[in-house]
Amino acid sequence: MGQSSVMGRRGVVLAMASLPVAAAAQPTRRRVAYLSGGSIDSRRPLLDALLEGLAGFGYQRERNLDFLPKGADGRFDRLPALAAEVVAWNPDVIVASTTPGVLAAKAATARIPIVMAAQGDPLGLGIVKSLARPEANITGISNATVELVGKRLQLLKELLPRARRFAVLINPNDENAPRQMNNATAAASALSVELAPVVEIRSVGDLDAGFARIAASGADAAFRMVDPLTPMIRPMIQQAAERHRVPVMYAFREDVVQGGLIGYGASQAQLYRQAARLVHRLLQGATPADLPVEMPTVYELAINLAAAKALGIAVPPTLLAGATDVIE
Secondary structure, three states: OOHHHHHHHHHHHHHHHOOOHHHHHOOOOEEEEEEEOOOOHHHHHHHHHHHHHHHHOOOOOOOOEEEEEEEOOOOHHHHHHHHHHHHHOOOOEEEEEOHHHHHHHHHHOOOOOEEEEEEOOOOOOOOOOOOOOOOOOEEEEEOOOOOOHHHHHHHHHHHOOOOOEEEEEEOOOOOOHHHHHHHHHHHHHHHOOEEEEEEEOOOHHHHHHHHHHHHHHOOOEEEEOOOOOHHHHHHHHHHHHHHOOOOEEEOOHHHHHOOOOEEEEEOHHHHHHHHHHHHHHHHOOOOHHHOOOEOOOOEEEEEEHHHHHHOOOOOOHHHHHOOOEEEO
16 A cells, blocks of 8 residues: 555544534434423423433433424413424424323324324323324323322312212313313212312412302312412412311422412323323434333322311321321
8 A cells, every 4th residue: 555545544534534423423402392271380300300311311401402382371272373483493393291281292293203292181182092002293291180089089078078068170162171070070979978068270260269158158268279370360260268278189299389278189290201101202203103101100298287277287297197298
């Protein structure tokens, strides 16, 4: 081999070595969008859990991940336009939360994979044809909201063993409201308690009159059903409950951390971490139809002893022993 040939090859190697290292090693950027019927601010801790979960698989916003969050702030009529914006951004995966948000994403695209984050009763609502094989372009995580209604009522009865009457706080505009109410009615019958009054909460404006009605009715406590507005109006519900001195059973640990009395449900942060794993699998080439809809893996029972004391409630030791979070 001649010296000129060797020098020529060495020159090529040196030229390649002089290229910017970042350009040679630049990871593929991925696009993940988030669509919710609620507000982005009220779901910030959950989005942090989602992004932390994605970071665990190597997707980081400052390096190789573009993330677009869109929220309707409870104005569900805005969702079709927001979903269209998301689809036009052409993400690799859409993460959708709240039933209106999931339905809007599903209506907007049959092409882009969709991951439901903490969706209530996706099979009963017809969002998927099968939990084992969702088909189409959608999979995700159920938050077991409908399935846990009876358990929440049972825990409320354990907290207040002499109670005979529980009010219901429910948003009739929520697609899951009838299913939650059916399960609550069956559980109330088994526990020999009455569900009354049933107070409809469509917006913050319904809270004061609703809690005044509960207080005047003689109900022993109230039972909060889950709906898409839950995180957005959480502080206002708790303030109204405190003003009217009504004990309330909530669905999530977050309700109790922020001042509520008692809550039981699937860990919301864990649901979003589960969603991150599904997003990763889709980004790696899996198809939604082959990823079964998952159930929660972590459940939380939270009790606020300060709230109990303010209401004059002595929490049974057996209930405290089973709590995952006791807030003093």
